[in-house]
Amino acid sequence: MALRQHFQQMLADVERRLADEGGLVERAVDDSCRSLLTRDAGLAGKVVEGDRYLDLMEVELERLCLDTLALQQPMASDLRFLAGALKINSDLERMGDLACNVAKQTWRITAEPVPEFAQPFQELADAVRSMVRRSVDALLRRDAALARDVWREDAGVDERFRGMLDLCMRLMKSGRTGVEDATIYVAAVRNMERIGDHATNIAEDVVFIVEGRIVRHNAEARIAPPSPDGV
Amino acid sequence: MTASAPTPAPTTSPRFPPTARAPGLPLWLRISATVLGSFLLAALVAGAWIGVAVVQLAEQELEDSLAADIEMLVPAVRRGLTTNDTELLQSIAGGATARGMVRLTVILPDGEVVAESEHRLPIPSHRDRPEVQDALRDGRGRAERKSTTTSDVYVYVAQRVDGADGRPVGILRIARPKRLVQAFDHDVIRTMGVAALFGLPVAALVGWLAARRIARPLEEMTAAATRMAAGDFTHVPHSPGVGEAGRLGSALERMGRELSEMLRSREQSRAELAAILDSMAEGVLAIDRDERVLLANRAVAECLGISAAPAPGSLLREVVRLPEISTQLRRALGGRLAPEIDVTLPGAAGRVLAVGATPIGVAGAPGDDGARGAVLVLRDVTVVRRLERTRLDFVANVSHELRTPLAAVLGSVETVRDLGDEEPEARARMLETAARQGRRLAAIVDDLLALSKIETEGDQLERGPVPLLRGLRSAASAVAADAKARGVTLSLPSPEAADTIVLGNEGRLEQVWTNLLANAVKYNRPEGSVTVTVSVDTARRAADVSVADTGQGIPAEHLPRIFERFYRVDKGRSRDQGGTGLGLAIVKHIVVAHRGSVHVESRPGEGSVFRIRLPLAEAEPTDRPRGAVS
Numbered sequence: 001m002a003l004r005q006h007f008q009q010m011l012a013d014v015e016r017r018l019a020d021e022g023g024l025v026e027r028a029v030d031d032s033c034r035s036l037l038t039r040d041a042g043l044a045g046k047v048v049e050g051d052r053y054l055d056l057m058e059v060e061l062e063r064l065c066l067d068t069l070a071l072q073q074p075m076a077s078d079l080r081f082l083a084g085a086l087k088i089n090s091d092l093e094r095m096g097d098l099a100c101n102v103a104k105q106t107w108r109i110t111a112e113p114v115p116e117f118a119q120p121f122q123e124l125a126d127a128v129r130s131m132v133r134r135s136v137d138a139l140l141r142r143d144a145a146l147a148r149d150v151w152r153e154d155a156g157v158d159e160r161f162r163g164m165l166d167l168c169m170r171l172m173k174s175g176r177t178g179v180e181d182a183t184i185y186v187a188a189v190r191n192m193e194r195i196g197d198h199a200t201n202i203a204e205d206v207v208f209i210v211e212g213r214i215v216r217h218n219a220e221a222r223i224a225p226p227s228p229d230g231v
Numbered sequence: 232m233t234a235s236a237p238t239p240a241p242t243t244s245p246r247f248p249p250t251a252r253a254p255g256l257p258l259w260l261r262i263s264a265t266v267l268g269s270f271l272l273a274a275l276v277a278g279a280w281i282g283v284a285v286v287q288l289a290e291q292e293l294e295d296s297l298a299a300d301i302e303m304l305v306p307a308v309r310r311g312l313t314t315n316d317t318e319l320l321q322s323i324a325g326g327a328t329a330r331g332m333v334r335l336t337v338i339l340p341d342g343e344v345v346a347e348s349e350h351r352l353p354i355p356s357h358r359d360r361p362e363v364q365d366a367l368r369d370g371r372g373r374a375e376r377k378s379t380t381t382s383d384v385y386v387y388v389a390q391r392v393d394g395a396d397g398r399p400v401g402i403l404r405i406a407r408p409k410r411l412v413q414a415f416d417h418d419v420i421r422t423m424g425v426a427a428l429f430g431l432p433v434a435a436l437v438g439w440l441a442a443r444r445i446a447r448p449l450e451e452m453t454a455a456a457t458r459m460a461a462g463d464f465t466h467v468p469h470s471p472g473v474g475e476a477g478r479l480g481s482a483l484e485r486m487g488r489e490l491s492e493m494l495r496s497r498e499q500s501r502a503e504l505a506a507i508l509d510s511m512a513e514g515v516l517a518i519d520r521d522e523r524v525l526l527a528n529r530a531v532a533e534c535l536g537i538s539a540a541p542a543p544g545s546l547l548r549e550v551v552r553l554p555e556i557s558t559q560l561r562r563a564l565g566g567r568l569a570p571e572i573d574v575t576l577p578g579a580a581g582r583v584l585a586v587g588a589t590p591i592g593v594a595g596a597p598g599d600d601g602a603r604g605a606v607l608v609l610r611d612v613t614v615v616r617r618l619e620r621t622r623l624d625f626v627a628n629v630s631h632e633l634r635t636p637l638a639a640v641l642g643s644v645e646t647v648r649d650l651g652d653e654e655p656e657a658r659a660r661m662l663e664t665a666a667r668q669g670r671r672l673a674a675i676v677d678d679l680l681a682l683s684k685i686e687t688e689g690d691q692l693e694r695g696p697v698p699l700l701r702g703l704r705s706a707a708s709a710v711a712a713d714a715k716a717r718g719v720t721l722s723l724p725s726p727e728a729a730d731t732i733v734l735g736n737e738g739r740l741e742q743v744w745t746n747l748l749a750n751a752v753k754y755n756r757p758e759g760s761v762t763v764t765v766s767v768d769t770a771r772r773a774a775d776v777s778v779a780d781t782g783q784g785i786p787a788e789h790l791p792r793i794f795e796r797f798y799r800v801d802k803g804r805s806r807d808q809g810g811t812g813l814g815l816a817i818v819k820h821i822v823v824a825h826r827g828s829v830h831v832e833s834r835p836g837e838g839s840v841f842r843i844r845l846p847l848a849e850a851e852p853t854d855r856p857r858g859a860v861s
Contacts, residue, residue, distance in 0.1 A: 020552070
């Protein structure tokens with residue numbers, strides 16, 4: 001009984017750490033966007049600092065997951081949870097790196113981004129942050145339907161992403177911004193969009209944890225929950 | 232998976248089921264059944280005992296009467312036997328029958344029957360009869376048996392009759408059928424049965440009444456206790472009956488009253504606490520060791536920008552995952568006080584929360600490290616931080632704004648000094664520059680002083696009825712020269728129109744009009760126009776003054792900030808035109824001090840319209856107390 005309780009405690013600990021990492025990624029997404037738009041070098045530094053912390057957390061959490069797998073030899077949903085947690089862990093770490101990339105552009109950019117770029121970029125960042133938030137929500141609540149919502153959100157983010165690439169092109173052509181800054185815009189937008197992609201990875205892992213199905217490369221299964229007759 | 236507690240949570244499963252036992256038969260029925268049963272048992276035992284006693288008594292009676300009969304007859308029989316007078320003996324026997332002695336037999340010692348009341352002689356020898364045997368041996372014999380001659384059961388009593396010499400001369404035997412006694416027995420039993428039959432319903436009734444008397448209060452109390460257990464205190468029993476039930480009832484009643492009072496006061500204090508917490512502007516979150524929400528007030532939702540406050544029992548990380556809040560929480564759960572830190576909420580709005588955490592109930596128990604929980608207090612400091620920022624910016628701006636003309640003055644003066652007597656034209660130009668920049672410096676200082684005075688005055692501004700047109704006209708004449716130089720036409724409301732009287736301070740209002748008109752002229756296009764109109768909103772008791780120009784307009788993104796001190800739409804240009812950067816700030820402060828409002832609309836390329844709303848003066852020209860003027 002005590003062993004079992006210990007195991008449950010370990011699982012709760014894994015979950016808590018994942019939630020903490022999710023919070024850090026959300027913070028990094030928001031801060032990196034803000035630092036770029038306001039050319040706040042100090043804030044950018046904070047994001048880079050936060051990413052280092054996130055990296056440490058990732059390593060620690062990976063060790064905890066492996067320890068739990070090795071010592072407790074979990075079955076069924078607990079095993080799926082730990083396997084999923086390992087993947088989500090590395091996804092979150094990668095998302096932190098990408099946010100870090102956005103923040104680092106702050107040091108390279110030559111002028112405060114033009115409002116035509118600033119507003120949609122803030123919206124993109126908010127949409128991506130919402131995806132991160134909801135994918136972690138789906139994990140904590142074991143909510144496959146919410147995870148599927150995150151995929152749907154990703155379609156919107158991709159659309160914004162394409163629109164913003166066009167915008168950057170226009171800004172460059174019209175000479176509204178210099179080529180250097182425009183390429184920085186493009187890099188920032190791309191990194192931001194990649195964070196959204198990682199959020200969909202998390203959502204896929206959540207579906208795996210909840211339903212035990214690998215839906216990564218199956219567009220149909222991504223959308224539809226399993227039919228009741230199990231087909 | 233659920234987070235498991237480090238210390239096992241106390242089992243909440245009820246050790247006692249709510250209903251202790253199936254109710255079965257009602258109490259009153261059980262009591263009356265018991266009473267009835269005991270009555271029946273008592274009746275049975277008593278009946279049996281009385282019956283046996285009566286039968287024994289009757290038998291004894293029978294024997295006694297037989298013995299008495301024998302005693303009475305013995306002398307006559309003795310005479311008959313000694314004289315061998317069978318006639319006499321026979322007549323005794325016959326007489327005995329007639330007297331109800333039923334059966335009389337006289338037997339010789341050898342067993343020969345010499346007289347018999349029932350049967351004719353000769354009768355076989357009675358020598359072997361046990362009563363005869365007993366009588367011969369002991370003088371008296373007794374037996375009970377079925378007669379060989381008749382089929383009835385008889386009770387026989389035999390008496391040895393001794394002669395004068397002491398030798399037995401014969402035996403006198405009297406018998407009576409037991410039937411007589413038995414009939415009497417049956418009578419007794421029947422009577423008792425009838426009595427029992429009548430007694431039974433009475434006993435049942437008495438039992439039922441007694442049962443009701445005991446059971447009813449108990450039932451009432453049971454029902455009341457059940458209701459109380461379910462939380463219903465509306466039917467507290469009022470002390471039923473006397474004795475134990477009464478005492479129990481009154482105890483129950485008292486308990487119910489106290490319990491309901493206690494619950495009510497607890498509920499009330501809980502509601503009060505919730506109301507107090509909900510009325511707080513600060514978000515208050517109580518969190519337990521497992522980071523589950525114990526309590527959250529309404530402001531939490533507002534502070535965090537979520538739809539509803541987190542439900543008690545939910546994990547905090549499901550609601551909010553801001554790293555700073557988690558850090559504060561962990562620190563407090565570790566038993567340390569976490570002083571407030573600023574947390575910027577994600578999103579474009581950039582709201583700032585001050586988040587502090589306090590550990591609650593640090594347990595002294597060994598092996599219990601850290602706190603039992605923590606209280607997080609969230610305070611929305613967005614406005615406070617913005618104000619602080621504004622003040623810091625203001626100081627930086629003032630320094631900058633004062634420095635720029637000062638640098639020009641110093642530069643010019645130093646140049647003039649270095650030039651000496653050479654280049655008089657350049658010297659004159661430099662001095663002119665120094666003078667111009669000196670005036671600018673003076674204008675800025677004037678404006679700053681005015682602004683600070685207006686701010687200090689605030690609500691204490693002296694106000695009275697002020698005719699609008701007079702102030703507007705004097706402001707127009709102040710900017711007339713400038714307007715003429717730029718070819719801008721000023722148009723005021725026609726003087727014929729009735730003047731509008733507002734409640735205000737004439738000097739300050741003139742400053743408003745001067746600043747607005749000066750701006751309208753300054754930023755107008757050449758040959759443009761400035762139109763001032765006045766309208767009255769009688770419903771709101773307010774006058775609206777609008778100043779419209781035909782200038783370049785103000786870009787939309789600058790509109791929210793143009794009333795800030797030193798804020799310039801086009802930094803270089805307005806300074807060149809001699810603005811201090813404080814004109815509109817002064818306008819805003821004066822209008823706000825008048826409890827009025829100022830709005831601006833602008834279309835780039837077409838011009839801007841500034842609308843000032845001021846309260847109308849009341850009929851009587853006195854400054855009314857606050858609140859009367861709206």
